[in-house]
Amino acid sequence: xEQSQNILEKRIEQDYQYGFITDIEQEKLPPGLNxxxxxxxSQKKNEPEWLLExxxxxxxxWQKMSEPTWANIKYPTIDFQEIIYYAAPKKKKELxxxxxxxxQLLETYNKLGIPLEEQKMxxxxxxxxxxxxxxxxxxxxxxxxxxxxIFCSFSEAVxxxxxxxxxxxxxxxxxxxxxxxALNSAVFSDGSFVYIPKGVRCPMELSTYFRINAANxxxxxxxxxxxxxxxxxxxLEGCTAPMRDENQLHAAVVELVAHRDAQIKYxxxxxxxxxxxxGRGGIYNFVTKRGICLEENSKISWTQVETGSAITWKxxxxxxxxxxxxxxxxxxxxxxxxxxxxxxxxxxHLGKNTSxxxxxxxxxxxxxxxxxRGEVKIMKNAEYSRNYSQCDSLLIGSECGAHTFPFIDVxxxxxxxxxxxxTSNIDEDQIFYCNQRGISEENAVSLIVNxxxxxxxxxxxxxxxxxxxxxxxVSLEGSVG
Amino acid sequence: xxxxxxxxxxxxxxxxxxxxxxxxxxxxxxxIMGRNGSxxxxxxxxxxxxxxxxxxxxxxxxxxxxxxxxTPEERSLRGIFLSFQYPVAIPGVxxxxxxxxxxxxxxxxxxxxxxxxxxxxxxxxxxxxxxxxDSSFIKRAINDGFSGGEKKRNEILQLLMLEPNLxxxxxxxxxxDIDALNTIAHGITTAKSPERSFxxxxxxxxxxxxxxxDKVHILLKGxxxxxxxxxxxxxxxEKGYGWV
Numbered sequence: 001x002e003q004s005q006n007i008l009e010k011r012i013e014q015d016y017q018y019g020f021i022t023d024i025e026q027e028k029l030p031p032g033l034n035x036x037x038x039x040x041x042s043q044k045k046n047e048p049e050w051l052l053e054x055x056x057x058x059x060x061x062w063q064k065m066s067e068p069t070w071a072n073i074k075y076p077t078i079d080f081q082e083i084i085y086y087a088a089p090k091k092k093k094e095l096x097x098x099x100x101x102x103x104q105l106l107e108t109y110n111k112l113g114i115p116l117e118e119q120k121m122x123x124x125x126x127x128x129x130x131x132x133x134x135x136x137x138x139x140x141x142x143x144x145x146x147x148x149x150i151f152c153s154f155s156e157a158v159x160x161x162x163x164x165x166x167x168x169x170x171x172x173x174x175x176x177x178x179x180x181x182a183l184n185s186a187v188f189s190d191g192s193f194v195y196i197p198k199g200v201r202c203p204m205e206l207s208t209y210f211r212i213n214a215a216n217x218x219x220x221x222x223x224x225x226x227x228x229x230x231x232x233x234x235x236l237e238g239c240t241a242p243m244r245d246e247n248q249l250h251a252a253v254v255e256l257v258a259h260r261d262a263q264i265k266y267x268x269x270x271x272x273x274x275x276x277x278x279g280r281g282g283i284y285n286f287v288t289k290r291g292i293c294l295e296e297n298s299k300i301s302w303t304q305v306e307t308g309s310a311i312t313w314k315x316x317x318x319x320x321x322x323x324x325x326x327x328x329x330x331x332x333x334x335x336x337x338x339x340x341x342x343x344x345x346x347x348x349h350l351g352k353n354t355s356x357x358x359x360x361x362x363x364x365x366x367x368x369x370x371x372x373r374g375e376v377k378i379m380k381n382a383e384y385s386r387n388y389s390q391c392d393s394l395l396i397g398s399e400c401g402a403h404t405f406p407f408i409d410v411x412x413x414x415x416x417x418x419x420x421x422x423t424s425n426i427d428e429d430q431i432f433y434c435n436q437r438g439i440s441e442e443n444a445v446s447l448i449v450n451x452x453x454x455x456x457x458x459x460x461x462x463x464x465x466x467x468x469x470x471x472x473x474v475s476l477e478g479s480v481g
Numbered sequence: 482x483x484x485x486x487x488x489x490x491x492x493x494x495x496x497x498x499x500x501x502x503x504x505x506x507x508x509x510x511x512x513i514m515g516r517n518g519s520x521x522x523x524x525x526x527x528x529x530x531x532x533x534x535x536x537x538x539x540x541x542x543x544x545x546x547x548x549x550x551x552t553p554e555e556r557s558l559r560g561i562f563l564s565f566q567y568p569v570a571i572p573g574v575x576x577x578x579x580x581x582x583x584x585x586x587x588x589x590x591x592x593x594x595x596x597x598x599x600x601x602x603x604x605x606x607x608x609x610x611x612x613x614x615d616s617s618f619i620k621r622a623i624n625d626g627f628s629g630g631e632k633k634r635n636e637i638l639q640l641l642m643l644e645p646n647l648x649x650x651x652x653x654x655x656x657x658d659i660d661a662l663n664t665i666a667h668g669i670t671t672a673k674s675p676e677r678s679f680x681x682x683x684x685x686x687x688x689x690x691x692x693x694x695d696k697v698h699i700l701l702k703g704x705x706x707x708x709x710x711x712x713x714x715x716x717x718x719e720k721g722y723g724w725v
Binding site for chain 2: 434436438451
């Protein structure tokens with residue numbers, strides 16, 4: 001992993017080098033947070049009064065809260081006054097061809113199987129007329145709007161569909177929910193907004209890729225997805241390419257709302273910079289993600305493959321309010337070197353005949369710590385509800401840790417619960433068996449890890465599944481030994 | 482093909498093999514017989530390169546190459562195959578996918594084109610019949626939930642697919658009923674060729690009734706104490722190991 005991490009680091013530094021230029025017109029506030037900063041942000045975005053109010057209320061609430069310390073993670077104290085809360089979108093320096101890009105960066109892209117045109121987009125090469133990101137986006141948007149689907153940035157939605165924002169913002173994750181959600185609610189920069197009208201099945205997978213322009217939206221991202229009655233949508237977040245950000249703290253909030261008979265599938269592949277082989281640097285990914293199955297027979301599925309970030313702290317959850325609604329959580333969380341993960345889900349059963357499925361796979365390597373934390377709550381009136389939970393840990397090497405904290409709270413006697421958990425390590429004998437058949441050590445580990453994660457990859461949209469496989473291989477390089 | 486000279490081998494501090502000499506020519510079938518604890522499996526492990534088996538003296542020369550510096554995978558690609566005594570389970574890893582990886586790894590090494598999925602499937606289905614395994618077998622994970630007989634038949638299946646030059650069978654006959662033994666023996670016999678050598682490790686003479694060895698060696702406390710032709714196996718059957 002050392003060799004691979006060095007390469008990763010070098011590539012990222014190169015990427016950083018190519019990615020940003022100093023522009024005298026670029027605006028950046030000095031670090032620090034106060035009501036003035038918030039007013040500035042809101043004014044810059046030309047937001048309506050009620051949204052500014054909402055931000056300020058959140059800020060007031062945040063000030064009275066204290067940072068939670070119950071998670072199984074360690075990190076140096078964050079000075080919230082040292083963070084810059086507003087920076088105008090930066091222009092990326094444009095390169096003329098892939099020849100100008102660091103070959104090692106291209107090597108990772110190739111290993112991850114990222115198509116050539118995407119490689120160009122990622123590395124800031126000007127895309128040619130044949131495959132033009134702008135024209136693709138335009139064609140894309142035309143088709144979506146012909147179905148009445150809204151897919152734009154959150155900031156745009158505030159301007160073009162304020163009534164929808166006003167109705168749903170904070171309805172799943174209130175600004176009082178937790179410390180980081182409150183902070184996000186005060187200072188959120190941008191994110192995605194999706195609205196699928198009644199009865200519409202979104203004809204393509206929505207990817208953040210196509211929404212993002214040159215804007216730097218990473219730090220306090222806010223996303224809202226609404227599926228109206230009988231509609232369906234599949235949303236993809238992230239990409240397998242290693243991403244660096246000068247901001248260390250990422251505290252995003254994602255809210256999903258599924259109306260009667262609607263289905264939302266939200267898939268994430270996350271490979272943020274994990275820090276160097278000594279655990280220095282790296283992104284802190286502290287995210288609040290929650291969906292509500294508001295009405296009958298609705299369904300929300302979360303699928304995630306997390307391999308990056310120095311610290312991953314997130315619990316994509318589902319509130320099963322509507323009768324007969326379904327929540328699903330499928331996760332692969334991999335940690336290596338000094339990474340830490342405390343991730344899992346909450347399934348809250350309120351309605352009758354609701355069901356939830358949790359399949360969590362944790363893989364620890366190096367000196368990392370990987371924790372699964374799950375909560376299944378069956379409330380008093382949630383008759384005939386069912387939950388199936390499976391959490392499996394795989395340990396590679398002898399210096400890493402896997403921890404499990406499942407909480408089950410059942411308040412209705414008709415509930416049906418199943419819980420399974422396994423812990424295993426990659427046996428030397430298994431590796432030797434593969435070696436004896438001509439399969440190298442690294443391929444053997446890859447095979448075994450992929451076998452371990454298979455069920456989860458099967459839940460990902462196809463293109464992501466292929467990338468996810470490759471991502472595991474790249475992330476595992478050098479982890480055996 | 483294989484020349485072992487004065488081989489001494491230890492596991493941890495314990496010396497297991499105390500000076501083995503063995504000469505296996507292409508096309509020959511050698512039987513290594515001995516009681517439990519005589520060092521039979523260690524011999525298999527040291528030839529295939531298992532880390533725990535440390536060579537302290539002597540050499541293993543395979544096709545004029547000293548095996549000592551070669552990794553287990555390098556040895557495998559050069560044509561050495563081991564049918565394990567206790568095949569390990571690898572849950573979640575599909576046997577077909579695994580075998581295809583192994584077959585193609587070898588083909589790449591030999592400079593051949595990789596097999597596509599369709600061709601591979603055809604080949605594996607033929608071989609499945611030979612070892613009397615159902616075609617539903619291809620959907621299972623390696624050795625996961627397999628019966629003893631299935632595990633051993635799976636080993637022979639892999640042998641047939643990988644086409645090694647030197648096949649070491651470590652107690653392939655143990656734990657098998659008569660039918661399974663028949664099937665295994667049939668599989669091995671099918672694989673016999675003038676370019677392929679076998680080292681059959683066992684402590685029962687049973688399998689040797691089906692697959693006639695050219696030479697039989699008796700291993701006792703880490704040394705080959707007696708070598709002879711196939712009749713040696715018969716004598717052992719009648720007189721037991723005490724006779725040696």
